[in-house]
Amino acid sequence: MRNNKKTFLDILAPVVSIAAVFLIWWVISLFLSPVRLPSPITVIQKWITSIFYYPQVSLYARGTNFNLHLLSTTRKYFIGVTIGILSGIAFGLFLGWSKLLRDFFESPLEIIRTIPSLAALPFFIMWFGPRELSQLGLVSFYCFIMIVINTLNAIKSVGPKFFRFALTLGAIRGQVYRTVVIPAIIPELVGGIRVVLAVSWGFVVLAEFMGAGYGVGRLIISFIPFLHTVGIFVCIFWVVLFASVTDLLFMQLIARPLTIWMPR
Amino acid sequence: MESKIKIKVEGLCKVFFSEQNEKNTVFVNLNFKVYEEEFVSFIGPSGCGKTTLLNIIAGLEPYTEGKVLINGHPITKPGADRGMVFQEDAIFPWRKVIDNVEYGLEMRKIDKQERSLIAKKYLELVGLEEFANYYPKELSGGMRKRVAIAMVFANNPDTLLMDEPFGSLDYVTKVDLQEELSKIWQKERKTTLFVTHDLEEALFLSDRIFVFDKNNTIAEIIEVPFSRPRGEEVRNGQELLEQKKLLWRHFQ
Amino acid sequence: MNIKKGFKLNPIRIMGILSLLIIWQIASKIIDDSTILPSIVAVMKTIPDLATFGGKELGGFEEPSYYGAFIVLSRNSLITFARLLGGTLFGIFAGISAALLIWWDEVIRRFIEPLVLTLRNLPPLALLPLFMIWFGGWEMGNILFIAFSVGVMIVINSVTAIRNLPPVQIRFAKVFGASRGQILRTVIIPGIIPELAGGVRVVLGMAWAITLGAEFLAVQSGIGRILIFSMNYLATGRMIIILLIFMIYAYLTFLLFSKFVNYLTRWMPNRE
Numbered sequence: 001m002r003n004n005k006k007t008f009l010d011i012l013a014p015v016v017s018i019a020a021v022f023l024i025w026w027v028i029s030l031f032l033s034p035v036r037l038p039s040p041i042t043v044i045q046k047w048i049t050s051i052f053y054y055p056q057v058s059l060y061a062r063g064t065n066f067n068l069h070l071l072s073t074t075r076k077y078f079i080g081v082t083i084g085i086l087s088g089i090a091f092g093l094f095l096g097w098s099k100l101l102r103d104f105f106e107s108p109l110e111i112i113r114t115i116p117s118l119a120a121l122p123f124f125i126m127w128f129g130p131r132e133l134s135q136l137g138l139v140s141f142y143c144f145i146m147i148v149i150n151t152l153n154a155i156k157s158v159g160p161k162f163f164r165f166a167l168t169l170g171a172i173r174g175q176v177y178r179t180v181v182i183p184a185i186i187p188e189l190v191g192g193i194r195v196v197l198a199v200s201w202g203f204v205v206l207a208e209f210m211g212a213g214y215g216v217g218r219l220i221i222s223f224i225p226f227l228h229t230v231g232i233f234v235c236i237f238w239v240v241l242f243a244s245v246t247d248l249l250f251m252q253l254i255a256r257p258l259t260i261w262m263p264r
Numbered sequence: 265m266e267s268k269i270k271i272k273v274e275g276l277c278k279v280f281f282s283e284q285n286e287k288n289t290v291f292v293n294l295n296f297k298v299y300e301e302e303f304v305s306f307i308g309p310s311g312c313g314k315t316t317l318l319n320i321i322a323g324l325e326p327y328t329e330g331k332v333l334i335n336g337h338p339i340t341k342p343g344a345d346r347g348m349v350f351q352e353d354a355i356f357p358w359r360k361v362i363d364n365v366e367y368g369l370e371m372r373k374i375d376k377q378e379r380s381l382i383a384k385k386y387l388e389l390v391g392l393e394e395f396a397n398y399y400p401k402e403l404s405g406g407m408r409k410r411v412a413i414a415m416v417f418a419n420n421p422d423t424l425l426m427d428e429p430f431g432s433l434d435y436v437t438k439v440d441l442q443e444e445l446s447k448i449w450q451k452e453r454k455t456t457l458f459v460t461h462d463l464e465e466a467l468f469l470s471d472r473i474f475v476f477d478k479n480n481t482i483a484e485i486i487e488v489p490f491s492r493p494r495g496e497e498v499r500n501g502q503e504l505l506e507q508k509k510l511l512w513r514h515f516q
Numbered sequence: 517m518n519i520k521k522g523f524k525l526n527p528i529r530i531m532g533i534l535s536l537l538i539i540w541q542i543a544s545k546i547i548d549d550s551t552i553l554p555s556i557v558a559v560m561k562t563i564p565d566l567a568t569f570g571g572k573e574l575g576g577f578e579e580p581s582y583y584g585a586f587i588v589l590s591r592n593s594l595i596t597f598a599r600l601l602g603g604t605l606f607g608i609f610a611g612i613s614a615a616l617l618i619w620w621d622e623v624i625r626r627f628i629e630p631l632v633l634t635l636r637n638l639p640p641l642a643l644l645p646l647f648m649i650w651f652g653g654w655e656m657g658n659i660l661f662i663a664f665s666v667g668v669m670i671v672i673n674s675v676t677a678i679r680n681l682p683p684v685q686i687r688f689a690k691v692f693g694a695s696r697g698q699i700l701r702t703v704i705i706p707g708i709i710p711e712l713a714g715g716v717r718v719v720l721g722m723a724w725a726i727t728l729g730a731e732f733l734a735v736q737s738g739i740g741r742i743l744i745f746s747m748n749y750l751a752t753g754r755m756i757i758i759l760l761i762f763m764i765y766a767y768l769t770f771l772l773f774s775k776f777v778n779y780l781t782r783w784m785p786n787r788e
Binding site for chain 1: 322323324341342343344346347348350352354355356357358359367368370371372399400401415416419425
C-alpha cells in the first residue's frame with residue numbers, strides 16, 4: 001500500500017517541475033520574439049498589474065484594467081453553471097422517476113447529446129444576438145445536457161440490491177427514491193459536476209471569442225490583431241487560476257463532505 | 265399441539281425466459297408448509313432455485329403459477345412483514361450504522377425518540393453499540409452483516425428470510441454470527457426461512473431442513489432432533505456429526 | 517465490454533423522436549419566422565444554397581444547386597474529418613505514450629505528473645488564440661491544437677488507468693521473468709484499454725468540440741465554418757442542415773470508435 005504521508009520529495013517535485021517549466025520557457029523566449037513567446041517574467045509582471053492598470057485594455061476593448069472583464073466572465077460562468085447543473089439534476093431526477101418518462105425523453109436526449117454543445121452557439125448568437133446572454137446560455141445548455149445524462153446514468157447504475165433491501169424494510173416507492181436513489185447517485189454526480197465545471201470555463205471563454213461585451217475571451221480576441229501575445233498569456237493565466245480555484249473549492253466544500261461515506 | 269401454518273406454497277411454478285429467449289423452468293409444482301415460529305433451512309446444490317424461492321416469498325419476484333400464501337393471504341409485493349437478509353452486503357453505505365438500523369422504523373414514520381431506543385437495543389443485541397456513529401465503510405464484512413441483521417430485527421417483521429447471509433464470511437466470523445443469530449432467535453422467535461450450503465449451519469440453526477435436489481424439487485424434509493437452546497456442545501457434538509453424515513448421503 | 521449497448525427502439529422511444537419532429541413542425545408554424553425556426557420542409561429547401569459556400573477560390577459554386585451542395589458538403593466534411601481524426605489519433609498516441617513513459621521511469625513521473633495535473637485545469641478551448649498566433653493559418657496548427665487537447669485528456673485518463681491495474685498482474689508477469697518492456701507490451705497496454713475505452717465517448721466529444729471551436733474561429737474551411745458562414749447570413753435553414761450532418765457524423769465516429777474498441781477488448785468477460 002502506498003505510503004500516504006507526503007515525503008519531502010513529494011512536495012519538492014511539483015515545485016521543481018513547475019520551476020523547470022518556467023526556466024525552459026524563459027530560455028526559449030530569449031530566442032524568440034515576444035510575439036511568438038513572451039518572457040515569463042514579463043507575463044507574470046503584467047499579470048499582477050492587470051487588475052490595477054493595464055493600458056492595452058483601453059486601446060483594444062473597454063476599461064483600463066482587467067477587472068470589468070474578469071468580473072464579467074466570472075459572472076457568466078457562475079450563473080451559467082448554477083442554472084445548468086441545478087436544472088440538470090432536477091430534470092434528471094424527474095426523468096429517473098418514471099420509466100415511461102425516461103423512455104420518452106431519452107431518445108431526443110441521446111440525439112442532442114451526440115452534437116457537440118458548441119454547435120448550439122451559432123444558434124444562440126443568431127437568436128439572441130452576440131450579447132452576454134448567448135454566452136451564458138451556451139454554458140447553461142452544456143451543463144444542463146451533460147448533467148441530465150450524468151444523473152440518468154447514475155440512477156441506472158444504482159445497485160438493485162439496495163432497492164430490494166429497502167422494499168423488504170417496508171419502504172414504498174417515493175421513500176425509496178428519496179432515501180436510496182438520491183444518496184446513491186451522489187458520487188457519480190459529483191464526478192460529473194467536477195468535469196463540467198472545468199470544461200465550462202473553456203466554453204465561456206470561447207463564447208466570448210465569438211460575441212460582444214466584456215470578458216476575458218473578448219480581451220484575448222482583441223489582443224490578436226495587435227499581436228499582443230503577453231496579454232493573451234495573462235488572460236490564460238487568469239483562466240487557469242479561476243479554473244483551479246473553482247475545482248479546489250468544489251472538491252473541498254462540496255464534494256468531500258458529500259462523499260465522506262465512500263470507501264476509497 | 266398443532267402449530268398454525270405461517271407460509272403455504274401450493275403448486276408453485278416459476279418459468280422465465282432468458283435473453284436468448286430460452287425457456288428456463290425453475291420450479292414445477294412445488295408444495296410445502298412452514299409453521300409459525302419455525303426455523304426452516306433450504307439446502308441443496310447451487311442453482312438459482314432457492315434464492316428465487318426466497319425472493320418470491322419476499323414479494324420481490326413474480327411467479328408463474330400456483331399459490332403462495334402467508335397467514336392465508338397471497339403474497340403480491342414486498343413488505344415490512346417479511347424481512348430479508350441478503351447474501352450481498354446491502355446496508356446503505358451513505359448512512360451511519362445507527363441510521364441504517366433505524367431505516368425500517370423511519371419508513372414507517374415512527375418518531376425519532378422511539379426509533380432511537382429501538383435501534384440502540386438491537387445494536388446492543390448484535391454487539392455493535394459502540395459503532396453506532398460509524399459509517400459502514402469503517403466496519404468489517406462480519407460487522408456489516410450484523411448491522412443488516414439488527415436492521416431487519418429492529419423492524420420486527422413477522423417472517424425472516426435469509427439468503428446465505430453468512431456465505432461470504434470466513435469460518436470464525438460465520439460461527440460467531442450463527443451463535444448470535446441463534447441467541448437472538450431464542451428471544452424473538454420468528455418464522456424463519458434460511459438458505460445455505462453449509463450442512464453444519466443448517467443443522468445448528470434449524471428445526472426442519474428442506475433438501476432440494478438439482479431439479480429444484482424437495483427431495484426430503486428432515487426434522488432436526490436437537491433440543492433448544494443450542495450452544496457449542498451441539499455444534500461440536502457427536503449427534504451433529506451423525507446427522508451430517510445422514511444429510512450428506514442425500515447429496516450422493 | 518460493450519461500450520455502446522444496443523439502443524433498443526421501443527414504441528415509446530420512437531414516439532419520443534417523432535414528437536420532437538412534430539414539435540418542431542408546430543413551433544415553426546407558430547413562430548412563423550424562418551429566421552428563428554424554419555419548418556422541416558423549408559429547411560430541406562435550403563440545401564442547394566450550401567453550394568455557394570466559399571466563393572470561387574475555395575471551391576464554391578456560383579449558383580445554388582443540390583449537386584453543388586453535395587460537392588461542397590463532401591469536400592468540407594472530408595476536411596473536417598481529416599482534422600478531427602488526424603488530431604485525435606495523434607493526441608491518443610501521444611497521450612498514451614506519455615502515460616507509459618510516466619510509468620516507465622520514476623523520475624519522469626515525479627516531475628511530469630504534477631504538470632499534467634495542472635493541465636487538467638487548463639481549458640484547451642481558451643488556448644485556441646495562442647495556437648492561432650503561433651501557427652497562423654497553417655493547417656498543422658489546427659491538428660496540433662486538437663492533438664494537444666485530446667492528448668492532455670488521454671494522459672490523465674491513462675495515468676489513472678495504469679494506476680488502477682491490479683498490481684498482481686504485473687507481479688505475475690515478473691514471476692515469469694518478463695522484462696520491463698515485455699510487461700509494458702503484454703500487461704499494461706492491453707490492461708488499460710478497457711478503462712480508456714470507457715472514456716471514449718468523452719474523448720470523442722471533446723475532440724469534436726475542439727475541432728468545431730477551431731473551425732469557428734481559426735479556419736476558412738470545414739463544416740464548422742459553413743455553420744458560422746450561415747449564421748452570418750441568418751440562414752437558419754442551412755444551420756439546421758449542418759447541425760443534422762454533425763449529428764450523423766458524431767454518431768458515426770462514435771460507432772466506429774466503439775467497434776474498434778470492442779474489437780480490441782474482445783477478450784474481456786462481459787459485464788452483466
